[in-house]
Amino acid sequence: MAKVNSKPYQREISNTRWYWRNETYMRYIARELTCVFIGIYTVVLLVGIWRLSQGQVAYETFLQALRSPMSIVFHLVALAFSVYHSVTWFNLTPKALPIQIGEQFVADRVIIGAHYLGWAVVSVVFIFLAGVF
Amino acid sequence: METIQADIAIIGAGGAGLRAAIAAAEADPHLTIALVSKVYPMRSHTCAAEGGAAGAVKADDSLEHHFNDTVGGGDWLSDQDAVEYFVKEAPRELVQLEHWGCPWNREPDGSVAVRPFGGMEIKRTWFAADKSGFHILHTLYQTSLKYPSIKFYDEFYATDLLVDDGHCRGLTAIEMRSGRMYQFRARAVIIAGGGAGRMFPFSTNGSIKTGDGMALAYRAGVPLKDMEFVQYHPTGLPNTGILLTEGCRGEGGILVNAHGRRYLQDYGLGPETAVGKLVLKTMELGPRDRLSQAFWHEQQKGNTIPTPWGDCVYLDMRHLGEKLIDERLPFVRELATSYLGVDPVKDMVPIRPVVHYMMGGIHTDIRAATPLGGLFAAGECACVSINGANRLGSNSLTELLVFGRRAALSAIEHLNSDAQAGNDAALSAQAQAAQDRIRALFMRPVGTESISGLRREMMDTMELNAGIYRTEKGLAEAAMKLAELRRRYAAGVSLHDKTNVYNTDLLQALELGSMLDCAEALVLSGLARKESRGAHQRLDFTGRDDMNYLKHSLAYYHPSEPPRIDYCKVVVTKSQPGVRNYSGDKK
Amino acid sequence: MTDRSIELEVLRYNPETDSEPYWQRYSVPHHHEWVVLDALNHIKENIDPTLNYRWSCHMAVCGSCGMMINGSPKLACKSFMRDYENLIRVEPLAHFPIERDLVTGMDDFVSKLARVKPYLIPKQDKPVEEGEYRQTPAELKRYKQYSMCINCMICYSACPEYGLIPKFLGPAAITLAHRYNLDSRDGGREQRQEEVASGEGVWECTFVGACSEACPKHVDPAGALQQVKIASTIDWFKEQLSSWLK
Structure with missing residues (x-):
């Protein structure tokens, strides 16, 4: 006869594999992973500022490096992840920031829409400042 | 056997048990209160009550109105002194619950809103959408966590009361998670164990409502x-027995038969009122007994709709509109949609009467005291009696509060007057005997009687013979059958599961024992009452007989024989028995 | 109306006879309107009286019958067999110790619930004789959703944080604290913050959102916890600001 436990049974949870258990967990881990790319992108930006401080030649070299195929691929990936992060985050904001006017709560899509609108406005301002227009 | 000492032991942690525990803890923080419950408190069946709780607070209402509605609704079998106390205490208790955080629905000015219910002259039902019982239970449970003197013994099944020298001095209970038996020694015991609706196959009651509290007192010599x-609620979902609150009709829902016709006007509840215009205390806002009986007559006439789950009529709420239904009856919509696939916003919901509530129970006086010293009872398991022969909707939630508190206060009075601890050796011997009985059940080899088989036979006979309309012949057959089932249970019931930890085979065996005892008391009391009153309708004695039966039945337990039926007086103070008039013409 | 039979695999465990849980397979009839709980009751009544599980109301309000059904935490009384294929696997709620078969230990949840003071701590004491506190329908609506928790513990079972870090107070307890914090009659937020904003409290939450997806009563604990985080952050900034101003 097998050894009897004689007490409540505690199931083990794997520290490293739990997120494969279902789709929600996988989506969550994907959202968390996006921060790695956003982090690297931030480092690249900081390097750019540092190179700028070293003078025009240094900055030109940095810009040259940005045009390499590797760099473009990285930027596309980082862009995709940051868009994913923003979209998932925007969709969650009505939970975190409910707004009650009178008796009713403002509809989720209004709060989400306001975030997209804000995003669009900020983007246009930056594109304008960058001298595209 | 381990012994747990307490000043007050409470059996059952639903609405009444929790209210009693809080009242005791507030009255004297030095008391030790053992709250013994076979389920975690928030699982108690109070949580399934939907419609609301009655209390007269609005300017157009009065205690007098609440009194008259209750006494008339109960077909004059209520004790009027108890009703008077009840209606007086009701508003205070509901406000108290509000102060503890209960999310009652509100008027725009912030005061508590009320809705109409069946059999009411004035609307007075406080409600929290259609989850009033749920919110009451959770408010009480969460509030009870404030008091360190309340000790929770969750998932402890009480098996026996310990009685010495005519006084209840404690109980024995099995801890489900270990299978160990404990004796609780207490100077006062309050039973708040709920109803026994599961003795019927078609019931709104949860699986836990097996009359254990009633059986405990009954076996200790207290009459039921x-x-x-037995109250049939007129509107249950036909496949599951899930309750659709009387609030459906309180908000304006109507009942129609197979021909699309409203029918209540044919049974003394008319004249027909306009759809969408609420007239209180008539038509769909008549009392539950009358509405369930009207269904039976429609069924006899062939006016019902056959469904795979039995004959039905329709509850039509379509004219209320989606907004009102979502605001005031969201749970009803969810229940009907998911369990029956019928959305009340768009379709008529098939419904049929379903066993809902036991007006009867442990015999108590107006102080919630039983005839056994030191033993008190409150809630559905008790019969004070304020409900008489038919309870008005929304009086039961208030009753939990009023008499839960009352039981605690009476228990404290008892502590102050009777300080004795009882004979230790005699009580321990009783506890040992209780444990030996359970052991014997474990030792018995598996036989041919199954728990589920006996339970099925009991349910079938109750459904067939003790339903909305009863006869001498049917009740006599049920009495014979139940005597036989009790014999077979005593001689042959056995356990397949012989282990200790969370043994629900054992639990169900014990629950079945409780239900069989309660069922026999029910049937024998019904057989002896040769009249029709409220929810007890006899096809062979169709009229109310105040000369012979304006009295309470009392069933006394016998271990191997059917109960002895005796009677006691109904307290009549200011309302002489009259005609129950639910016709809209009355004014 | 049974059209076919369906296989139900149940995770069994008896501490008195087993060293670890094992699967047991039962064949049950399939009825269109049956829920998984009906199938379990069918087994208990007709096949195996030694199977153990909790249940009571059969209408999704008592919260007893939370269990893992094909890997997701669900109420057995609200999970229709018709929504599953020919094999349904039923396990006790994840993350909780198994007491016996489908019965899990509740002590951890119950003690955590008590720790957050889930009761009204009135802003102003008012004698009962003076009647009810005023609360407008808008004020009621502000917290109503968070008062709908039936303590079924499905959110704890869905929450990977709770699985990995058992000391986490968890979704339901914090949500109930938030429910009282939002109540216009309540003044107890500061007292609750000791537990709620502590290391074991809301900051263990990383907003996976699984609790809200799983919640059978649409309480949205994930939303409540994010609101608690924002409020706690504002508290912190206010504190810093006021100490700086001194």
């Missing part, structure tokens, strides 16, 4: 009072 009065 007015057990023949």
Whole structure:
């Protein structure tokens, strides 16, 4: 006869594999992973500022490096992840920031829409400042 | 056997048990209160009550109105002194619950809103959408966590009361998670164990409502009072027995038969009122007994709709509109949609009467005291009696509060007057005997009687013979059958599961024992009551007989024989028995 | 109306006879309107009286019958067999110790619930004789959703944080604290913050959102916890600001 436990049974949870258990967990881990790319992108930006401080030649070299195929691929990936992060985050904001006017709560899509609108406005301002227009 | 000492032991942690525990803890923080419950408190069946709780607070209402509605609704079998106390305490208790955080629905000015219910002259039902019982239970449970003197013994099944020298001095209970038996020694015991609706196959009651509290008192010699009065709720989902609150009709829902016709006007509840215009205390806002009986007559006439789950009529709420239904009856919509696939916003919901509530129970006086010293009872398991022969909707939630508190206060009075601890050796011997009985059940080899088989036979006979309309012949057959089932249970029931930890085979065996005892008390009381009153309708004695039966039935337990039926007086103070008039013409 | 039979695999465990849980397979009839709980009751009544599980109301309000059904935490009384294929696997709620078969230990949840003081701590004491506190329908609506928790513990079972870090107070307890914090009659937020904003409290939450997806009563604990985080952050900034101003 097998050894009897004689007490409540505690199931083990794997520290490293739990997120494969279902789709929600996988989506969550994907959202968390996006921060790695956003982090690297931030480092690249900081390097750019540092190179700028070293003078025009240094900055030109940095810009040259940005045009390499590797760099473009990285930027596309980082862009995709940051868009994913923003979209998932925007969709969650009505939970975190409910707004009650009178008796009713403002509809989720209004709060989400306001975030997209804000995003669009900020983007246009930056594109304008960058001298595209 | 381990012994747990307490000043007050409470059996059952639903609405009444929790209210009693809080009242005791507030009255004297030095008391030790053992709250013994076979389920975690928030699982108690109070949580399934939907419609609301009655209390007269609005300017157009009065205690007098609440009194008259209750007494008339109960077909004059209520004790009027108890009703008077009840209606007086009701508003205070509901406000108290509000102060503890209960999310009652509100008027725009911030005061508590009320809705109409069946059998009411004035609307007075406080409600929290259609989850009033749920919110009451959770408010009480969460509030009870404030008091360190309340000790929770969750998932402890009480098996026996310990009685010495005519006084209840404690109980024995099995801890489900270990299978160990404990004796609780207490100077006062309050039973708040709920109803026994599961003795019927088609019931709104949860699986836990097996009459254990009633059986505990009954076996200890306390009579069960007015057990023949079983309330059928007119609107249950036909496949599951899930309750659709009376609030559906309180908000304006109507009942129609197979021909699309409203029918209540044919049964003394008319004249027909305009759809969408609420007239209180008539038509769909008549009392539950009358509405369930009207269904039976429609069924006899062939006016019902056959469904795979039995004959039905329709509850039509379509004219209320989606907004009102979502605001005031969201749970009803969810229940009907998911369990029956019918959305009340768009379709008529098939419904049929379903066993809902026991008016009868442990015999108590107006102080919630039983005839056994030191033993008190409150809630559905008790019969004070305020409900008489038919309870008005929304009086039961208030009753939990009023008499839960009352039981605690009476228990404290008892502590102050009777300080004795009882004979230790005698009580321990009783506890040992209780444990030996359970052991014997474990030792018995598996036989041919199954728990589920006996339970099925009991349910079938109750459904067939003790339903909305009853006869001498049917009740006599049920009495014979139940005597036989009790014999077979005593001689042959056995356990397949012989282990200790969370043994629900054992639990169900014990629950079945409780139900069989309660069922027999019910049937024998019904057989002896040769009249029709409230929820007890006899096809062979169709009229109310105040000369002979304006009295409470009392069923006394016998271990191997059917109960002895006796009677006690109904307290009549200011309302002489009259005609129950639910016709809209009355004014 | 049974059209076919369906296989139900149940995770069994008896501490008195087993060293670890094992699967047991039962064949049950399939009825269109049956829920998984009906199938379990069918087994208990007709096949195996030694199977153990909790249940009571059969209408999704008592919260007893939370269990893992094909890997997701669900109420057995609200999970229709018709929504599953020919094999349904039923396990006790994840993350909780198994007491016996489908019965899990509740002590951890119950003690955590008590720790957050889930009761009204009135802003102003008012004698009962003076009647009810005023609360407008808008004020009621502000917290109503968070008062709908039936303590079924499904959110704890869905929450990977709770699985990995058992000391986490968890979704339901914090949500109930938030429910009282939002109540216009309540003044107890500061007292609750000791537990709620502590290391074991809301900051263990990383907003996976699984609790809200799983919640059978649409309480949205994930939303409540994010609101608690924002409020706690504002508290912190206010504190810093006021100490700086001194």
